[in-house]
Amino acid sequence: MRADRSRLPRIGPDPAFAFPEIVRHTLGNGLQVRTVEHTTVPVVTFVLLVDGGAAGDPRGREGLAAITADMVDEGTGGLTAIDVSDALARLGAVYDADVGADATTFMLMTLSRFAARGATLLADLVTRPALTEPDFSRVRQLRLDRLKQMKDLAPAVAERTFLRLMYGDHPYGHLAIGTADAVGATSRDEVEAFHRRTFRPRAATLVVAGAHTHAELLDIADRAFGAWPDEGGETPLPHAPIGNGARPGARIVIVPREGAAQSEMRIGHLAVARNTPSYHALLVMNAVLGGQFVSRVNMKLREEKGYTYGARTGFDWRRGIAPFYLQASVHTAATADAVRDSLAELDAIRGSRPASSEELELAKASLTRGYPRNFETAQQVARSVAQLALYGLPDTYFEEFVPTVHAVTVDEVSRVAQQYIDPARATTLVVGDHAAVSDPLGALGLGLPQVVPP
C-alpha cells in the first residue's frame, strides 16, 4: 500500500493514560513521603522538597537559601566535600540541587541496587551537612565570582533586572543567587541558622519513584530519613501581600550593553498566583499567545519577520503572584520593531483578535495529547509529584489535567487574557546597545527609556 499524499493522515483516538498510583505516608518525625512504583528501568529517583527558597532570604542576605543548598554536598559526618563527590560517583549517582522562589529541591538518582545507600547519603547530606568555615568561605567566593561573571551574560542580566522591576523590595525581587553585597556579607553562622530553621521534616516532602514496591520504597525512605529530628523551629511567615501588581502605565527600561549584537528583551508585568482557578485557562491562552513554536508571538517575530531565533511567553509560577513575561533575543537593528510587534500581540489577544476556536483547539490538543510523555522516566514522575506538594495540589491532579483543559472555553480564554495580560501597564526591558536602540525605542510612544545599570 502506498501513502496517500493528498491529505495528512487522521489522528487516531487518544491513547488511554493513567498516572501511576501515588501512595502517601507520614514518618514518625512528620516527614511527608510519597512513593510511586516505576519499573521501566532498574533506577530509583529521590526528590526532596524543602519548604523554603529564595523568598525566605532575609533582607540584606539575598542568596542565603542558595548558598545553604550549595553547602549541602560539601561534607557530612566524617566525609569531606571530596569524599562526598567520591561517594556519589561510586554509586553512579546523579545529584542536583535547585533553589526556587518558594522551595528548594534536592534530587538523587541511582541504580535500584544502590537505592538504600543513595537514600542514606542524601539524608546525611541534607539533614546533617558539615557546614565548615573553610568550605563555606570557598563556596561563597565561588558564588561571588559567579555573580561577577553573570554581568557578561545578557540573559542573566535580563532575568535579574526583570525580577527587580517586577517586585522591587519584595522577597520575590531577586534571583536565588542573590547579590554580591548580600553574599559577601553572609556568614557561616547564618547558613547554619537558616538550615536549622528551614530544613525540618515537618516542612519537607520526600518523593521516591523507582523499580520497587511501595512498601520497599517506604522502608528505604524511613531507614534513611526516619531519624531526622524535628527540632521545632518556627513556621515561616507568609509573604507580605503583593497586591495586584498594577503599575500606573507602561515603561521602557534599557540596561546598556555597548556594541551588543543582539538585544535581550523582556516584556511583562505581575499577573496571578499558581493556585488560581484560572490556571488551565491561562495555560491554553498562553499556548495560543506564545507558549509553543506555532504560537502567535513566535510566528510573528521569528517565522514572519526573522527578528529572532525564538520568542515565547509564559508565567514564572510561584505560590504568590507570578509575573507574565514575553522573552526574546532579537537583532539589535530590529529591537524597536520587535517591541512594537510584541506589544501589539499582547494587545490583540485581549480584544481585537481574540483566540479563535481553531487556535483554541490547537492549543488544547497540543497540551493534552502529548501529556503522557511528561511521565516517562522515574525522575519526571518524582519531580511532578513534588510539584503537587509545592503547590498543595491533589494527587488526582495529573489524571484530571486532560479533561480540565478540554473544558476550557473560548470565553474563558478571552476573560483571562483581558484580566491577566495588559500591555498598558507592562514593563519593557532591553539589555542591549544603548546608542543603537535608545532613539527607536523612545519613538514608540511609551515614554523616554529609563537607563538602569546592570
Next chain:
Amino acid sequence: MRYDRVVSAALPFAKRTLANGLDVIVHEDHHVPVVAVNIWYHVGSKDERPGSTGFAHLFEHLMFEGSEHHHAGYFQPLQQAGGLVNGSTNTDRTNYWEVVPTSALELALWMESDRMGYLLPAVTSERFETQRDVVLNERRQNYENRPYGMAMMALLAALFPPGHPYHWMTIGDAADLRAMRLEDVHAFFRAYYHPANASLALAGDIDSARAFALAEQYFGDLPAGERPPHVTASASLAREARTMLEDRVEMPRLYMAWHSPAMFDEGDAEMDLVGDLLGSGKTSRLYKTLVYDQRLALDVSAYQNSRELSSFFLLAVTAAPGQSLTDIATVVDSELQRLAEDGPTVAEMERAAAQVESHFLYRLQSVGGFGGKSDQLNAYNVLRGNPAYFAEDLERYRRATPDGVRDTARRVLRFDRRVLLSVVPRGQQALALSGSELVPVA
C-alpha cells in the same frame, strides 16, 4: 579495567533495509503510549566546502517550513497531534525527531517521508531568506553575544587547516550564509537528503511488524539516491600553537586542545575516561587542584569531543580573579605529566567504572529526543553500520585498563602538539599566555 558489573543493559531492536536503501530500525517499549520517530541523515558541516559553509544547519531550519504535499509549517500539525519536535546538526550528521502519541504515528511518518522525498517544491526564496535571517540571529545569540562564544571557532580554525571539513563551525560563516543562493541549497538537498543516506528509527509503544509495514508504506516509494562519497581528511599539529582572543568577559580563560582518536577508534573510550578523571566532579584531578585546593580557577572542564573523522580533546580553565593563566598552565601541565607517567589510580578506575555502568543504564530511560533510545540506535547504525553496537560500546569502557588510559594520554596530550588559546577581557592582551598571537574572528 576492574569493574562491578552492576546491570545488564541492553537495547534490543529489529532492522530492515528498504529497496531504496533506507535503513529502518524498530525498538519496542510499551511503558508509555508514545512512539519516537527519529531520522538521521549522514550529512553535516563536514560535507560543506570553504566559502559555502552553514548549508547542513540551514537545512535543519528549512526542513520544518513545508514540503510539496504539505506546503506549510511542520510544527502546527505535529503539535496539534501532541508531538514534540526537534532537530540538530553537527559536523557529522543531522537528526530530526518527533515524539508522538501512538495515535499520531502515521502523521509523523507521512511528514518525515514527505520532506525526505518532496522538500524542494516548498523551498521558496521567501522561506529561504527568512530562515537565513533566523540562522543569523541564532549565530548572534549563541556565539557572538555569549561570553567565550567565539572560542570554539578559533580553536577549530587552529586545529584543522583551511579545507579540512572540521575547520569551520556548523552554524557556518556569516558571510557564507549571506552569499548563499537558493540553487545551491537545492543542489545540496539532492546530494544528501534521500533514503540511501538516511536511517529511520522507531522506538516506543508499537508492534515491530506494523512499524516495518508503515515504514514501507510511507518511505518505500521514495526514489533511491546515490550514496554520497565518504569524506576523508586528516590533520595534525607540528608544534604548540599559542593564540588569543579578546572578548566581553570578566575573567580570562585558558583552552588547550589536542587531536585525538576518532569516535569509536582505539583510544577514544580511554580519552573519554581521561576527560572524567581530569575534569568531572570535585574529585577530578584538575578541579581538586585548581579550584578546591589552590583556588587558582573558578571552573574546569575536560572532555573528549568524539567525531567521525578525527576527534579533539578539549580542556578549559577559567581563572579566578587576579590569578594568571600562566600559573594555571603550569599546574595543568604538571597534572598532565603526572597522568602520562603514572596513569590513573585503582580508585579512579573504580569510580569511572561505576559511572559508566550507571550512565549506560540511564540512557535507556527515554525512547525519544536527543540521546534517547531511537537516537542511539541511529547513531550506532549510521556511524558503525550496526545498531547492536550499544553492547560493544559499553564493552569498550569495560575493557579499558589503567595502563591503556596512561598510554593513550601520553600519546595524545603532548605539550609539543597542541593549541593553547587564551581568551582575555578586551584591552587586556597582557593576560594571555606569553607568545600568543591575536586571532581575528568574524
